[in-house]
Amino acid sequence: MKIENVEQIFEEFKNAKILVIGDVMIDCYITGRVSRISPEAPVPIVNVQSRSYRLGGAANVALNLKSLGADPILCSVIGSDSKAKVFYNLMEDCDLTSDAIVPMFGRRTTIKYRIIGNNCHIVRVDDERVQSLKEREKRQFLTTVEQIIDHNDVDAIIFEDYDKGIFSKDLISEIINFAHKKNIFIAVDPKEKNFNNYTHVNLFKPNMKELSKGLHVEEGTELTLEEIHDLAKEFAEKQHIDKVMVTMSSRGIAFYDHEKDAFHHQPAFQRRVSDVSGAGDTVISVSTLFLLKKHSVEETCLASNLAGGLVCEYSGVVPINSAQLKSEMAKHAPTKF
Numbered sequence: 001m002k003i004e005n006v007e008q009i010f011e012e013f014k015n016a017k018i019l020v021i022g023d024v025m026i027d028c029y030i031t032g033r034v035s036r037i038s039p040e041a042p043v044p045i046v047n048v049q050s051r052s053y054r055l056g057g058a059a060n061v062a063l064n065l066k067s068l069g070a071d072p073i074l075c076s077v078i079g080s081d082s083k084a085k086v087f088y089n090l091m092e093d094c095d096l097t098s099d100a101i102v103p104m105f106g107r108r109t110t111i112k113y114r115i116i117g118n119n120c121h122i123v124r125v126d127d128e129r130v131q132s133l134k135e136r137e138k139r140q141f142l143t144t145v146e147q148i149i150d151h152n153d154v155d156a157i158i159f160e161d162y163d164k165g166i167f168s169k170d171l172i173s174e175i176i177n178f179a180h181k182k183n184i185f186i187a188v189d190p191k192e193k194n195f196n197n198y199t200h201v202n203l204f205k206p207n208m209k210e211l212s213k214g215l216h217v218e219e220g221t222e223l224t225l226e227e228i229h230d231l232a233k234e235f236a237e238k239q240h241i242d243k244v245m246v247t248m249s250s251r252g253i254a255f256y257d258h259e260k261d262a263f264h265h266q267p268a269f270q271r272r273v274s275d276v277s278g279a280g281d282t283v284i285s286v287s288t289l290f291l292l293k294k295h296s297v298e299e300t301c302l303a304s305n306l307a308g309g310l311v312c313e314y315s316g317v318v319p320i321n322s323a324q325l326k327s328e329m330a331k332h333a334p335t336k337f
Contacts, residue, residue, distance in 0.1 A: 006326045006333070012293045013069040017153055019100075020065070021145060021175065022058030022160030022167075022189075024076040025110035025128070026087055027277075027317050029054070034117035046117040055090050056112065056317055058160035060278050061189070062096055063319040064285035073152060075100035075145055077133065077166055083109035100148045104137055110164060114316070121275075132165045141166070145175055149182060156185040156292050158284060159198065163191040172197050185292050189284040190214065198239065203291055205245040205284050225254060229263045232256035243291065245301070247283055247308065249276075253301045266301035269332070271309040278317035279308040286320065303329055 032046040055063060062072035074096055078084050080103045087109055091098050110128035114121060133141060148154070157179050161167050172194060179186055180200065187203040195214030198204060206214060212221065215231055223231070232244040236258040246254040252268040286307045290300040306328045307320045 006329045009290075009293075009295065009299075009329075010069055010322060010326060013289050016070040016155050016289060016292065017073065018065050018070050018288065019073045019075060019145075019148060019152075019154045019157045019184075020058050020062045020160055021075045021157060022061070023110070023162035023164035024059045024074070024078060024087070024101075025056040025112060025162070025164075026083060026090070027054045027056035028052070028111055028113045029116060029316055030113060031116045034120075034122075044117055044122060046115055046122065053086055053090060054317055055087070055094060055096075056278070057110070057162050057164075057281075058158075059087075059091070059096070060281040060317055060319060061158060061160050061285055063094060064282050065289070066094070066096070067319045067322050068285060068289055068325075069322065070289060073097060073100055073148055073154070075102075075148060077102045077104055077107065077137070077141060079103065079107040079109040080105045081107075081109055083111050083127075086111075100144055102141055102144050104140075107131065128164070130163070130165050132168060133171070138168065138171055142171060142174055146178055149178065149184070154182070154184055156187060156288055158288055159186070159188040159190075159201075160281070160284070161189060161191045161194055163193045167194050167197075169194065169197040173199075176200060185288070187284060187288040187291075189280060196239070198241070200240045202242045203245060203287060204236075204239070204241045204243070205247065205280075205287060207247045207280060208249065208251075211246050225265055228254045229256060232263075233258070233261075243297075245283075245287055245304070247280060247304075253283075253305050255297055255301050257297055262297070264297050264301060266298075266305050268305060269309050271312055273312045274315050275317075276312050278319075279312050281317075282311045282320045283308045286325075299333070302333055306332060 029052045031050045032048040034044040062074040065072040108129045113125040186201040188198045192213045244256045253266040255264040283304045287304045
């Protein structure tokens with residue numbers, strides 16, 4: 001594929017308004033040197049040299065969309081604590097609107113500390129309190145979602161579920177019903193708790209672990225492509241889902257198109273993997289835009305696979321570099337699909 005054709009594809013993404021609804025967090029990276037072991041316990045002592053903060057969770061999806069040229073609106077709930085200020089500052093630095101961020105008293109803003117010594121990831125500390133929205137909070141959040149949709153020409157909604165308490169079965173159902181009235185494309189990046197609560201959506205994108213857990217496959221079972229096909233087809237029929245995309249790490253992507261009753265497998269490209277954090281955020285962003293703009297399953301899977309692999313080459317959670325993705329697509333895509 002010529003780079004000019006790739007440029008045309010990405011030109012279509014400009015100004016596509018995508019509402020990202022889901023759990024947000026702050027990713028903190030504490031980096032330092034290790035030269036001795038603690039006398040108090042057999043653990044390394046990290047002398048801190050740097051500390052950095054990045055947007056994580058659904059916020060990283062918004063960053064990926066922005067990098068691809070789209071216009072994301074991030075809708076989430078955060079705490080009314082000191083970490084909330086850090087989150088707002090990060091959003092401002094990244095030129096993301098905070099109009100749909102709902103602060104709620106009594107909630108804690110999730111922050112994940114990754115401690116890295118001598119370039120080795122030593123430990124991750126999750127400072128959070130997972131709690132479901134109370135009924136009053138749920139109504140407040142739903143009102144915010146509906147107002148954003150009413151006052152913006154939203155093209156697509158991405159549910160970015162990290163099992164941190166925002167989503168519940170009834171809230172998911174109400175948002176989907178409201179989106180259907182507006183004829184909005186719906187994509188889902190699920191987690192285990194609400195896995196079976198998403199119905200009548202356009203794209204459902206679990207990874208292999210999430211698919212296995214959600215469909216109660218015995219832990220440790222290595223599924224064949226044919227078995228994944230059968231599971232995806234059965235799930236799509238049961239949940240009335242148009243397309244199911246399963247990311248399988250080094251095995252690539254498995255894609256089932258319910259509308260055409262067609263299965264596609266995109267093998268992974270060999271990469272020097274540094275960190276897999278955030279790859280799923282990149283894949284849901286790329287695949288949503290490609291399918292929203294009516295690109296083929298083959299193009300969608302190729303671009304998503306390339307994008308997910310590219311971000312894994314970087315340390316920490318980073319959004320996709322669109323120039324890199326364009327170059328990789330031009331190099332790997334066939335002249336004709």
